[in-house]
Amino acid sequence: MDKASHLSVILDLSPTQWQLSAQSNVSHPLTLSTFVSHLLAFLNAHMACKDDNSLAVFGALPGKSVMLYSTTTPMDEKAVAADANTYRPFKILDTTITQTILDQIESISDNDVEAPIDIVGALTKSLCYINRVTNPANSRSEDATLLPDPRILIVSVSPDQSSSYISVMNSIFSAQKLKVTIDVCKLHVADSVFLQQAAHLTGGSYISIERPDALLQFLMMSFLPPPSIRQLISVPTQDKIDFRAACFCHKNIVDIGFVCSVCLSIFCQPVPVCSTCQTKFPMKTLLRLKAAHPHTPPPGTPPLRSGTPANSLPRSTSIAPGGTPRQVSNGNPNMLPVARSNTSATR
Amino acid sequence: MPSVQPPTEDSASSVEGTSHALLAFLQSQSQNTLTRLYQKPSSCLSIFRLLGPLERQLVMNLLWLESAIPAPTMAAWVTSEGKKAYEIALSVLSRLHVLPQYTVKLALNVTFKTSLRQAITGGGTSGSFGAPAEKDGKHPTPSIETLDTYALERWETILHYMVSSGTGRNPTKPSQGVLYLLQRSGLMANAHGPSLQITSSGFQFLLHNPHAQLWELLLQYLRMAEERQMDLVEVLSFLFMLSTMELGRDYSVEHLSPTQTAMLEDLRDYGIIWQRKPSSKRFSPTRLATTLTSSSPPLPTSSGSGADGQRQGFIILETNYRLYAYTDNPLQTAVLNLFVTLKSRFPNLVVGAITRDSVKKALANGITADQIISYLTTHAHPQMRKNVPRTHRTKQKPLLPVTVQDQIRLWELEKNRVKSQEGYLYTAFASQADYEYVLNYAKQLDVVLWESSAKRCFFGSLEGHPNIRGFIERRAAGKS
Structure with missing residues (x-):
């Protein structure tokens, strides 16, 4: 049970959002520097728990993502002055992270500020990093007990970008395959649909922090325990999860979507030809669907549960009767209206 | 052929499963000693690392709280299968005086809390992580390889001396201090003549892993320190300071207390620290020192046995x-x-x-x-x-x-074919009924080891004797 654990932290360093967060008219303002000091205490605590715990920190910036720190990359020893009062690994960690965050923020040009935050890039990088750590190419001993227990913590301050739906879902499935737990710490803004799903599907916890002044305590109690301890100490999980998906055509988050019966692409309105697999749908079904669902859900469809209880996976709310896909039989492909499909992004 | 039960847990898990040997030693210390020890951030950090995973998490949960929290609140965080582990963790922490009381409200020892916070956030003026030595142009810091070779040579000298003590060969003798330590710890004894012979616990010691061996010797050293009138807190905090130091760096001896300066010589003999010469103003910890509180191997690759x-x-x-x-x-x-x-x-x-x-x-x-x-x-x-x-x-x-x-x-x-047990044989019963009556009584007490109704006698264990004797006497008195 007591084995090393690896933690990858993804920091959302959106200049706009941090600016908003620091403003005094917010109920509990939190500046980036206060946040970083809380975070460093948390990271030190993770490193303090076990000598061979490892850490990697990634920053998601407008339009790009960078690795800020990792325990495996050699650091410039000379850059950090020796100090009798601080444990040296902590000192190196603190100095490096503070310095790289400052460097990265300085290097953001005015044109880039409005570019979307590259959370997915950082998430992908951290998954690659974990893959490298847990599957060392040169290790001959296949002793699984020696490998660290990996997890990812995403600290998010920006709202969802629906355009990244497919890539987020694909990252989630990679994380599931790598047995990585994704924890999400959401600050200030409204709940993120995609990150909620990420935490739920990988068995992590999603916590939206309303009182940033207690941030450190939240981090310590909820995100410090490695997955192996969480059998003993219960970490809060969300009881309501937004399972909605984004459509492939306009990248909108949809309550009711239409799924291509051949390739499972999601669309926000009935389309004659699937943009992904070029399947043509019969006019009759199309007209019927359009008639039944202009903007209001058809009668007989249960009211949409956007907050579905976590333990009951929602099913498609109604399935249009009709033939099977063309490849299988002579029947015509149909567009199926669904509330949300878990498998829709696996393609 | 009797069936042989394999042990329930293999060696690796039994080593990890039990708590660290040092914790048991610390638990036997007085509250005063521990509180003084907790004044150093480096000691707190090292002790924290020796704790089990659940105990560490509990400490971290409480570390940043200013006020005590009610016990039921904390217990609500524990899942039903974790209840037992949680109770054990609380009692371990309380015996270490990290958590002075846990029945009604939970709050960390104030000294421990302050020091561990300081260890994690840095700063302060304790200097407990070792004062680095000034750069010295003449004598460069020894390389990590030099330190590893040195530590390995010292350590293997000790072990080799132990293992070949009975064989008549004469390997290099470790220093007098080490020999004394080995003798005091009961790993070696001079039973036959003047030369030291390895004892049975010494043989067992040889089969342990280096980390366990190192701590076994250090624990003995700590017990000896008490007898030598050394301040236990000073000794322990120096060991903990060593464990938080960085390999391949040298540190100044100037800020060490007299006790700690005296320890330098002993630790040099064990291969835990390196000094260019005994009077040197600086020392470097070896891998044996820096891995004291971690699970990474304390010894580098063994000399000559290939890369890894x-x-x-x-x-x-x-x-x-x-x-x-x-x-x-x-x-x-x-x-x-x-x-x-x-x-x-x-x-x-x-x-x-x-x-x-x-x-x-x-x-x-x-x-x-x-x-x-x-x-x-x-x-x-x-x-x-x-x-x-x-x-x-x-x-x-x-x-x-x-x-x-x-x-x-x-x-x-x-x-183990023959097992001996002390006891009493009861014979010469007057009648079969008498015999059975007493035997029944003895059986109820569960003290019968062997019985033979043909010979009208039975064998009872030592503990049961006063009762059986009393019973027979009462019965004899009743008859007459």
Whole structure:
């Protein structure tokens, strides 16, 4: 049970959002520097728990993502002055992270500020990093007990970008395959649909922090325990999860979507030809669907549960009767209206 | 053939499962001593690392709270299957005086809280992580390889001296201080003549892993420190300071207390620190020191046994009891010689066989079958690990051939064929009814070890005697 654990932290360093967060008219303002000091205490605590715990920190910036720190990359020893009062690994960690965050923020040009935050890039990088750590190419001993227990913590301050739906879902499935737990710490803004799903599907916890002044305590109690301890100490999980998906055509988050019966692409309105697999749908079904669902859900469809209880996976709310896909039989492909499909992004 | 029960847990998990040996020592110390120890951030950090995972999490939960929290609030965080582990963790923390009281409200020891916070956030003026020495142009800092070679040489000298003490060969003697420590710890004794002989606990010691060996010696050192009127807090905090230092750096002796300066000499003998010369104003911790509170291997690769021979293991054991050890390290060969009949030696290979006689010899020396098996398991060659399929790992498919394991255990059982127990024999009962009446009484007390109704006698254990005697006397008195 007591084995090393690896933690990858993804920091959302959106200049706009941090600016908003620091403003005094917010109920509990939190500046980036206060946040970083809380975070460093948390990271030190993770490193303090076990000598061979490892850490990697990634920053998601407008339009790009960078690795800020990792325990495996050699650091410039000379850059950090020796100090009798601080444990040296902590000192190196603190100095490096503070310095790289400052460097990265300085290097953001005015044109880039409005570019979307590259959370997915950082998430992908951290998954690659974990893959490298847990599957060392040169290790001959296949002793699984020696490998660290990996997890990812995403600290998010920006709202969802629906355009990244497919890539987020694909990252989630990679994380599931790598047995990585994704924890999400959401600050200030409204709940993120995609990150909620990420935490739920990988068995992590999603916590939206309303009182940033207690941030450190939240981090310590909820995100410090490695997955192996969480059998003993219960970490809060969300009881309501937004399972909605984004459509492939306009990248909108949809309550009711239409799924291509051949390739499972999601669309926000009935389309004659699937943009992904070029399947043509019969006019009759199309007209019927359009008639039944202009903007209001058809009668007989249960009211949409956007907050579905976590333990009951929602099913498609109604399935249009009709033939099977063309490849299988002579029947015509149909567009199926669904509330949300878990498998829709696996393609 | 009697069936042999394999041990319920293998050696690796039993080492990890039990709490650290030092914690037991700390728990026996007074509250005053511990509170003084907790004044140093480095000590708090090291002790924190020695705790179990759940205990660490509890400390972290409480660390940043200013006020005490009610016990039920904290208990609400624990899942139903974690209740027992939670209770144990609380009692461990309370015995360490980290958590002075936990029945009504939970709050950390104030000194511990302040120091651990300081360790994590940095700063303060305690200087407990070691004052780095000034750059010295004349004598550059020794390289990590130099330190490793030094530590290994010192450590193997001690072990080699122990293992060959009975064989008549004369290896290099460790320093007087080390010899005294070995004698005091009961690992060696001068039973026959002036020279020291290894004892049965010494043989067991040789089969432990280096980390356990190191702590066993250090614990003995701590017990001796009390007798030598050294301040235990100073000794402990120096050890903890060493464990938080960085390998390949040198530190100044200027800020050390007199006790700690005196310790430098002892620690140099054990190979824990390196000094250019005894009067030097600086010292460098070796890998033995910096891994004191971690789980990484405290010794680098063993001298001459190849690049990563030590960590990878070197023993191949076959079902026909033959053993091939790919090593040229005299210490490893000597340790194997404790329970293996060595047949032939090649530059990088030792061939031998596990025989009844060799195992009997080991058992006579006080080594147990489980220790032999765990030594063979931890040092098994990667080739042997390969044979264990990944999917079977969870079912604990044994690494060593089952026949050999069972046979070693059977040889141990042979030793225990006769068990002696003190007691009293009750004979000469007047009648069969009398005999049965007393026997029934004794059986109710569960003290009968052996009975024979034909001979009208039975054997009862020592503890039961006063009762049985009283019973017979009362009965005799009642009759007359």
